[in-house]
Amino acid sequence: MERSLRRQPVTSSRGALNGYQRGKCFYCGGSMMVGIDGEAVDVDHFFPHVLKQHGFGPVVDGIWNLVLACTTCNRGPGGKFEQLPALRFLERLHDRNEFLIRSHHPLRETLMQQTGATEPERRGFLNNLYNRAWAVLIHRWEPVEVVSP
Numbered sequence: 001m002e003r004s005l006r007r008q009p010v011t012s013s014r015g016a017l018n019g020y021q022r023g024k025c026f027y028c029g030g031s032m033m034v035g036i037d038g039e040a041v042d043v044d045h046f047f048p049h050v051l052k053q054h055g056f057g058p059v060v061d062g063i064w065n066l067v068l069a070c071t072t073c074n075r076g077p078g079g080k081f082e083q084l085p086a087l088r089f090l091e092r093l094h095d096r097n098e099f100l101i102r103s104h105h106p107l108r109e110t111l112m113q114q115t116g117a118t119e120p121e122r123r124g125f126l127n128n129l130y131n132r133a134w135a136v137l138i139h140r141w142e143p144v145e146v147v148s149p
Contacts, residue, residue, distance in 0.1 A: 019105075
């Protein structure tokens with residue numbers, strides 16, 4: 001497998017992500033045990049890792065795209081796996097990233113480098129990526145405005 005398509009270690013971001021999520025699953029909002037071993041918590045790629053195989057490249061491994069999820073939501077029966085989350089979760093991802101940027105979190109500069117310098121650029125980045133991912137993962141292309149201004 002080409003090196004750029006391999007999974008990169010992302011579990012080290014667990015602590016920074018939990019600072020925002022406060023022990024809650026990004027998808028269901030249920031409580032998770034975010035300890036040192038983090039057994040009950042997955043670091044999930046919001047835009048699935050499989051998109052790397054479809055020309056999305058290393059952008060998928062960016063901190064902007066990582067969320068904490070309980071094992072049930074991420075990989076349990078009916079879990080997310082390689083699916084694209086519903087639109088309401090894209091808004092939540094945008095809000096999370098904007099919160100971290102506004103709070104001058106240590107990840108602020110990284111988030112801005114990965115997604116855009118201004119809020120409209122970051123909104124456009126997510127909208128564009130969502131539509132591209134939708135086309136790849138759902139096999140149809142219906143452009144939508146996914147994060148309202």
